[in-house]
Amino acid sequence: MKRIVFFILLSFSLLVSGAQVRLPRLVRDSMVLQREAKVNIWGWAAKGEKIQVRFNGKTYKTTAGADGKWVIVLLPQKAGGPYTMDIIASNKITLNDILIGDVWICSGQSNMVHQMELHSIRYADDIAQANYPEIRHFWIPTLTDMQGPKDDLPAGYWKSANPQDVRQFSAVAYFFARMIYEKYHIPIGLINASVGGTPVEAWTSEEGLKEFPSLLSTIQKNKDTAFINSMSRRAFANTANRPPMQDKGLTGSKTWFDTSYIPKGWHPINIPGYWEDQGIKDLDGIVWYRKEIDIPASMTGIPAKVFLGRIVDADVLYVNGKQVGNTTYQYPQRRYQLPAGLLKAGKNLFVIRVINNFGKGGFVPDKPYCLIAGNDTIDLKGYWQYKVGDVFIPQRGFGGGGISAQNQPSALYNAMIAPLINYTIKGILWYQGEANTGRAEEYAKLQPAMIADWRHQWKEGHIPFLYVQLPGFMEMNYLPSESQWAALRESQLKSLAVPNTGMAVAIDLGEWNDIHPDKKKEVGVRLALAAEKIAYSEKGIVYSGPVYQSAAIEGNKITISFSNTGSGLTTSDGEELSQFAIAGADKKFMWAKAKIEGDKVVVWSDAVTNPMYVRYAWADNPDGANLFNKEGLPASPFRTDK
Numbered sequence: 267m268k269r270i271v272f273f274i275l276l277s278f279s280l281l282v283s284g285a286q287v288r289l290p291r292l293v294r295d296s297m298v299l300q301r302e303a304k305v306n307i308w309g310w311a312a313k314g315e316k317i318q319v320r321f322n323g324k325t326y327k328t329t330a331g332a333d334g335k336w337v338i339v340l341l342p343q344k345a346g347g348p349y350t351m352d353i354i355a356s357n358k359i360t361l362n363d364i365l366i367g368d369v370w371i372c373s374g375q376s377n378m379v380h381q382m383e384l385h386s387i388r389y390a391d392d393i394a395q396a397n398y399p400e401i402r403h404f405w406i407p408t409l410t411d412m413q414g415p416k417d418d419l420p421a422g423y424w425k426s427a428n429p430q431d432v433r434q435f436s437a438v439a440y441f442f443a444r445m446i447y448e449k450y451h452i453p454i455g456l457i458n459a460s461v462g463g464t465p466v467e468a469w470t471s472e473e474g475l476k477e478f479p480s481l482l483s484t485i486q487k488n489k490d491t492a493f494i495n496s497m498s499r500r501a502f503a504n505t506a507n508r509p510p511m512q513d514k515g516l517t518g519s520k521t522w523f524d525t526s527y528i529p530k531g532w533h534p535i536n537i538p539g540y541w542e543d544q545g546i547k548d549l550d551g552i553v554w555y556r557k558e559i560d561i562p563a564s565m566t567g568i569p570a571k572v573f574l575g576r577i578v579d580a581d582v583l584y585v586n587g588k589q590v591g592n593t594t595y596q597y598p599q600r601r602y603q604l605p606a607g608l609l610k611a612g613k614n615l616f617v618i619r620v621i622n623n624f625g626k627g628g629f630v631p632d633k634p635y636c637l638i639a640g641n642d643t644i645d646l647k648g649y650w651q652y653k654v655g656d657v658f659i660p661q662r663g664f665g666g667g668g669i670s671a672q673n674q675p676s677a678l679y680n681a682m683i684a685p686l687i688n689y690t691i692k693g694i695l696w697y698q699g700e701a702n703t704g705r706a707e708e709y710a711k712l713q714p715a716m717i718a719d720w721r722h723q724w725k726e727g728h729i730p731f732l733y734v735q736l737p738g739f740m741e742m743n744y745l746p747s748e749s750q751w752a753a754l755r756e757s758q759l760k761s762l763a764v765p766n767t768g769m770a771v772a773i774d775l776g777e778w779n780d781i782h783p784d785k786k787k788e789v790g791v792r793l794a795l796a797a798e799k800i801a802y803s804e805k806g807i808v809y810s811g812p813v814y815q816s817a818a819i820e821g822n823k824i825t826i827s828f829s830n831t832g833s834g835l836t837t838s839d840g841e842e843l844s845q846f847a848i849a850g851a852d853k854k855f856m857w858a859k860a861k862i863e864g865d866k867v868v869v870w871s872d873a874v875t876n877p878m879y880v881r882y883a884w885a886d887n888p889d890g891a892n893l894f895n896k897e898g899l900p901a902s903p904f905r906t907d908k
Contacts, residue, residue, distance in 0.1 A: 287311040287355035292689050296363045296424035298402050298455025300690040301345040308337040308688050311355050318354040337688070345452040365400055367453025368446070369691045372439040373469060373683070374698030376462030376597065377734070380782055382440060383433035384598060388784050398427040400453040401443045403435045406682050408461045410671035412488040415471070415684035424455070436460070438697060438734070441790025446797060457689070459682040462597075465701040466712045467675040469683065474719025477711070481675040488674055515554045515619060515655035522554050522653070523584035523617040529556065532651035538575055538629035541652070552655035553627065555618040559646070563611040565639035570609055574600035574646070575633025576780065577620055584617040586610070597782055599633065609639065623658070630779045673701075687723045693730035693801050694720060695793055699754050700736065700781060706753035713761045728766040730801040732793050735759065735769050735902060737776030737783055738887035746847040746855035751886040755903050762813070768796030771811050774838070774900045778887050792899070808832035811899035817880060817906045823870040824848065824880050824906075831865040832895035843867065845891040847881045848874050853907055855881060867893065879907035
């Protein structure tokens, strides 16, 4: 009996003293480690447990601290691989297929999120030809924490660039990595921590926001679980008190998408277009669209695709009584697959249920609306029939008193960035700003604060920080005017004063009707040019278009000087310069004439005899902004009146 007790106690003692060593989610099979730098390998084990790491012919040793944490620092190594790593303690973990190359953090909001598959029409060949096993991508799902920094991620895997997995890569990050890889032939690791619709302060640590008292106050308030719970209860109560949705299209004796339903009281409406622009006043609610489409026999018996542009806000597509597509928010392009056999020769019923919560509802213009099967295409634009299924009263809107955690200061940093800071990196790619338009003056301070914060957290000195200036978006205004988007771009431009930063100008890559423009390759390429200059110290690289430097008033003209003129200034279309405006002391801007003289631009107007200020491309979406350098890179928008 004593021997049995002894062995039980011995087994328990061994179990306590030899807890399983554990690694963070990032440190796993197929990871990319930073070349030519000291690299951290870290994890958790029992207090005082001895840890060994064997890698590339060397053995490293350490002991877990009182809190069970341990870190081993690998010596700098050249690019290469694949390698195997053994982590040995009371248990042994073997990691395979490890590469050594350059690691980039990719962060921001939805334009950094946007995966290759969301742009699969434009980049079909790039996806099909993706065969870069040494370009790897680690995707981090949306995570928030308002209490404080986390030390690990709950999920995530390293994936290589092949035709299947590359579809989930950030498009901007992939094209960046591909250009860098093809030039330097070193492995590239992309760690993608980005979330759509999020402000810069959500990505900054509490420590990094110390100069912003109102944000610090919000952080402290959010740490109060009683406060958060009260807000959640209020939101739940508001939701519970809302009248239930009464969509007549779903609650009648027959649903409106049923092929046997006989339509009565439907009215003509055009697709694309918003219903508020077509005789339906201020309607937030549910509107059904239907149309019978004649399908030739050649398009039947094979898979088909339906392109429905973009729809504000959400939609469900039914074809011949079957649901074939559903999108819950306005931004993705609608590209739905129809299975073989669903379409029939002759008339086919297409029904679309559209839900709009506020603002204009309907189908965004200037997007593709068509049915494709085999080599045939049918245009879906034109007149359909519509009927209103439900009308939302104001209290059924988005309000309700809840807190969106992903928009709270430090919440994304805590959950998605803090777990990464032990991982040695080459640099940072940042594409964000849309969520901060309207607060441009504050952004001019917030972005430099975030850059300083991340560099402080990583403790790698002035890590290269490369970012994208916002592209053109929204309606074009053909008169000089004020613009929140232009003001935000100006704030982004100011961050170039921070050492070791680079900005990719994207003013020419936007779409008036899509906050997620399709041209992602050009953005990635421009970031890669910035990396060649700033991170890889390439001489002779012109990575940027002209950037405003100074203005000199000479009589009735103003001469503008630029940096980054490259081989010289030019226009992108061979036409006269456009989008220059000029004003006197009253700051009443009017369109001006402008011409290139050497590496300068001279601006004037016969109507302004005593000019003082110039603006260029100062609009949400400037039409025809055509000042470039001869390397084909656009000038950043600017103004001299502030």
